[in-house]
Amino acid sequence: MTAPIYEVEGLVIDLYTPTVSVRAVDGAGFHVAPGETLAIVGESGSGKTVMTLGPLGLLPEGVAVDLRGTARADGKDILAMSPSDLSRLRGGFFGVIFQDPMSALNPMLKIGPQLAEQARRYAGLSAEAARKEAVSLLARSGIPDPEDRYGRYPHELSGGMLQRAMIALALAARPRVLIADEPTTALDATVQAQILALIRQIQKEDGIAVILITHDIGAVSVLADRVAVLYAGQVAEEGSAVDVLTAPVHPYTRGLLASVPDFRSDNASGTKEIPGIPPNQARLEPGCRFVDRCDRAIPACRSRRPRLQAVAKGTVPHRVACPVVIAAEGIVTHD
Amino acid sequence: MQRMFMRRTGLALLLMLAATALTFWLVTAAPGNVAALIAERAAGAGADGAMIQKIADDLGLNDPLPVRYVRWLGDALTGDFGVSIRTGKPMAEEFSARIPMTLTLLAGGGVLALTLSLVMGIAGAASNGGVVDRALHGMALVGASTPNFFVAALLVIVFSVWLGWVPTFGVSGFTSWLMPWFTIALFPASVLARVVRVNLQDTMSRPFATTGFAKGLTRRAVLLREALPNIAIPYMTTFGAQFTLMIIGAIVVERVFGLAGVGSFFIEAIRFRDFIGMQAILTLFVVFFVSVNLFVDLLAMLADPRLRRPRKA
Numbered sequence: 001m002t003a004p005i006y007e008v009e010g011l012v013i014d015l016y017t018p019t020v021s022v023r024a025v026d027g028a029g030f031h032v033a034p035g036e037t038l039a040i041v042g043e044s045g046s047g048k049t050v051m052t053l054g055p056l057g058l059l060p061e062g063v064a065v066d067l068r069g070t071a072r073a074d075g076k077d078i079l080a081m082s083p084s085d086l087s088r089l090r091g092g093f094f095g096v097i098f099q100d101p102m103s104a105l106n107p108m109l110k111i112g113p114q115l116a117e118q119a120r121r122y123a124g125l126s127a128e129a130a131r132k133e134a135v136s137l138l139a140r141s142g143i144p145d146p147e148d149r150y151g152r153y154p155h156e157l158s159g160g161m162l163q164r165a166m167i168a169l170a171l172a173a174r175p176r177v178l179i180a181d182e183p184t185t186a187l188d189a190t191v192q193a194q195i196l197a198l199i200r201q202i203q204k205e206d207g208i209a210v211i212l213i214t215h216d217i218g219a220v221s222v223l224a225d226r227v228a229v230l231y232a233g234q235v236a237e238e239g240s241a242v243d244v245l246t247a248p249v250h251p252y253t254r255g256l257l258a259s260v261p262d263f264r265s266d267n268a269s270g271t272k273e274i275p276g277i278p279p280n281q282a283r284l285e286p287g288c289r290f291v292d293r294c295d296r297a298i299p300a301c302r303s304r305r306p307r308l309q310a311v312a313k314g315t316v317p318h319r320v321a322c323p324v325v326i327a328a329e330g331i332v333t334h335d
Numbered sequence: 336m337q338r339m340f341m342r343r344t345g346l347a348l349l350l351m352l353a354a355t356a357l358t359f360w361l362v363t364a365a366p367g368n369v370a371a372l373i374a375e376r377a378a379g380a381g382a383d384g385a386m387i388q389k390i391a392d393d394l395g396l397n398d399p400l401p402v403r404y405v406r407w408l409g410d411a412l413t414g415d416f417g418v419s420i421r422t423g424k425p426m427a428e429e430f431s432a433r434i435p436m437t438l439t440l441l442a443g444g445g446v447l448a449l450t451l452s453l454v455m456g457i458a459g460a461a462s463n464g465g466v467v468d469r470a471l472h473g474m475a476l477v478g479a480s481t482p483n484f485f486v487a488a489l490l491v492i493v494f495s496v497w498l499g500w501v502p503t504f505g506v507s508g509f510t511s512w513l514m515p516w517f518t519i520a521l522f523p524a525s526v527l528a529r530v531v532r533v534n535l536q537d538t539m540s541r542p543f544a545t546t547g548f549a550k551g552l553t554r555r556a557v558l559l560r561e562a563l564p565n566i567a568i569p570y571m572t573t574f575g576a577q578f579t580l581m582i583i584g585a586i587v588v589e590r591v592f593g594l595a596g597v598g599s600f601f602i603e604a605i606r607f608r609d610f611i612g613m614q615a616i617l618t619l620f621v622v623f624f625v626s627v628n629l630f631v632d633l634l635a636m637l638a639d640p641r642l643r644r645p646r647k648a
Contacts, residue, residue: 056549057548058545058548058549059545060540060542060544060545061463061536061539061540061544062536062539062540083553083554084553087548087551087552087553088551089551090548090549090550090551091549091550091551091552092551094549095549096546096549098542098545098546098549099542100542103541103542103543104542104543104545104546105543105546106543106546106547106561106564106565107543107565107639107640107641108564108565108567108639108640109561109564114550117550118550118551121551122551153640153641153644155640155641156644166546169546169550170549173550173551
């Protein structure tokens with residue numbers, strides 16, 4: 001396995017507003033290597049975005065953030081960086097695709113020149129070459145008539161085209177890690193498949209690391225090499241996409257997969273929802289976060305915080321934070 | 336875009352017409368008799384009822400109001416605003432003498448308000464909750480709640496009486512304009528500084544600002560290059576409204592600093608029941624209000640690509 005290029009460990013992120021404080025991420029971590037696609041899965045509010053973008057300082061303004069743990073990009077400690085070094089890292093090392101391209105692109109700025117600026121600043125191209133690069137990036141992202149689109153404003157493009165432009169913008173600085181934060185959620189179903197195919201193609205061609213933040217299991221099965229399942233700010237289960245999707249162990253992962261409709265079966269009522277709602281992260285309990293919604297819970301789950309245990313050996317360890325299921329099903333752990 | 340332009344301009348002309356008709360009615364409805372005033376000026380105590388009647392007939396004051404308005408409008412459109420009862424000079428002459436004074440006051444005040452508000456608003460947003468931000472917030476609050484006659488008096492005491500840096504009143508070179516400009520600019524600058532600050536704060540929490548950070552821009556660059564263009568529309572619209580309101584401020588400021596502009600003429604016209612002068616100045620105000628707002632609206636449309644270049648169907 002290649003060494004990770006972006007790596008986060010023991011991350012704790014508290015978000016403050018004047019009245020509430022919420023522990024959005026509670027001791028979670030992940031890592032991704034060049035050429036690899038990591039999917040971070042979880043429901044809204046599970047901390048997927050905060051965990052991935054928080055160390056980069058990419059949380060919306062207006063919320064106070066307290067962040068502890070370690071985060072390394074290419075071996076360098078991100079959290080110890082000066083603001084200007086971190087800015088350069090955000091611009092050059094990472095490329096980010098946001099959820100809703102309609103609101104994530106500045107309505108007052110033309111699309112092409114923004115790409116050219118990134119190419120000039122981070123790929124070291126001349127103004128002339130940067131403009132050419134921008135046009136070819138638009139073309140590569142599947143935008144027809146890129147010469148014309150170069151000088152367009154966001155409102156002149158459709159949602160699908162805008163997300164392609166967003167991808168082109170994220171690639172313009174030739175990043176080594178591409179973070180796609182729910183890149184298809186705001187798009188039409190037919191466009192979603194195209195955008196996922198585009199991300200996969202770019203990843204194959206450039207061999208960059210991709211982090212896909214999503215709650216779309218379909219997107220995970222299409223793109224991901226590895227999966228981390230996040231619940232209430234903690235990693236519940238992680239492993240290769242095949243292991244996690246076909247042999248899930250954690251009750252939450254099982255519930256999550258059971259709630260996905262299977263269109264190949266005649267029986268659409270085969271989907272099951274997980275009862276209850278995620279815990280209030282403003283009030284921290286010592287035990288397992290999933291305990292109130294879990295059908296396998298025992299009294300000890302309330303007092304003991306489960307740690308991740310490896311349940312399968314191999315190049316990609318499959319790790320699960322549920323001692324109850326591991327013991328009950330006689331799963332062998334390797335630690 | 337062009338249709339929008341034509342529509343706005345047409346609406347503005349209609350508005351001017353309605354507003355001048357309204358002021359015409361209000362001015363004539365005010366207590367006092369123009370004919371009696373003129374007779375008194377001409378003959379002193381010797382003015383009698385017959386003379387007043389004759390003057391009223393000659394001037395057409397006994398005609399119905401709509402007839403008088405249409406006659407006035409016809410004259411006004413050819414640049415004839417009548418003869419001031421107070422000074423005995425044609426209003427056109429008074430205008431050409433006084434408008435440059437008021438325009439200098441408003442232009443200087445406008446530029447000052449523009450500069451101060453942008454500097455204060457951006458500095459506040461850059462500090463983002465820090466000491467500078469809070470201090471500027473306090474200053475804007477004080478600036479927006481201090482009446483201009485008080486500001487003027489304070490400035491005169493400090494800079495003219497105590498320090499002797501600038502003249503108390505009158506026009507004698509650039510320095511004599513400093514206090515009037517500051518006095519008239521303080522309120523709009525304070526209001527606009529808040530508009531800049533609040534809108535910048537809102538814009539900085541929008542997703543495209545996060546994209547700006549993701550592009551590797553520093554906070555200052557995001558603020559100036561990504562957020563600032565987005566506040567152009569609320570800023571320009573509020574600036575237009577504040578700039579037109581400065582003409583009200585001019586009435587006080589011209590009096591305090593002894594500037595012979597249209598504002599001080601207006602006060603004198605009211606004191607003297609100079610109906611012709613009042614109507615002429617009010618017409619000037621109406622034209623100023625409507626045209627500045629029209630201009631600002633059109634400018635705001637040009638600043639926004641979504642209005643300038645609508646999506647093709």
